[in-house]
Amino acid sequence: MHLLPESKNPCMMNGNMTRRIAAFIGLGLVNSLALGQGEGGSLSPDIKGALEVHNRARAEVGVAAMAWDEALATEAQAYAERLVKLRDLVHATDANGHGENLYWYSATTATPMTDASTSWYEEISDYRYRECCGPRFQQTGHYTQMIWHSTTAVGIGVAVSSRGETYVVARYNPPGNWQGQAPYPKR
Numbered sequence: 001m002h003l004l005p006e007s008k009n010p011c012m013m014n015g016n017m018t019r020r021i022a023a024f025i026g027l028g029l030v031n032s033l034a035l036g037q038g039e040g041g042s043l044s045p046d047i048k049g050a051l052e053v054h055n056r057a058r059a060e061v062g063v064a065a066m067a068w069d070e071a072l073a074t075e076a077q078a079y080a081e082r083l084v085k086l087r088d089l090v091h092a093t094d095a096n097g098h099g100e101n102l103y104w105y106s107a108t109t110a111t112p113m114t115d116a117s118t119s120w121y122e123e124i125s126d127y128r129y130r131e132c133c134g135p136r137f138q139q140t141g142h143y144t145q146m147i148w149h150s151t152t153a154v155g156i157g158v159a160v161s162s163r164g165e166t167y168v169v170a171r172y173n174p175p176g177n178w179q180g181q182a183p184y185p186k187r
Contacts, residue, residue, distance in 0.1 A: 148176025
């Protein structure tokens, strides 16, 4: 993807968003966007939207809201940029002890974090309350990480390849999806 002027870049519609552009010398692969904090330390609309999706899902099952964690977001951003270089959607072999959700789509959007979070939430349609990590875990594991009762923080990173593909990485602390445990206490 070539870099568009800020006014035309769909991921930069809000001029208050900070932007990091990573140039991988010789690869020319990536326009990576950290849609983190705006001026004055306030959260970007996309982060607010992603947190809202996560915390609404958590409220539905009776667990406490998560907070945004900038260190997790930095870690997630670095891994999203790595995925662009790899041209593949693979979980990290070492996520620093954190949980991880991944999302990929073939276009760009102004709200990649919110869109990914919504997709993970939509796995609820396949979820039935049970201990992790049973049948249909491949279809519901993103959702269960979002609602895992002991998880208190999330950070999300986004990178867009030169082909316009968007990679979204969420990191969670503490991680969820522990074998033999339920994501939240049964009500």
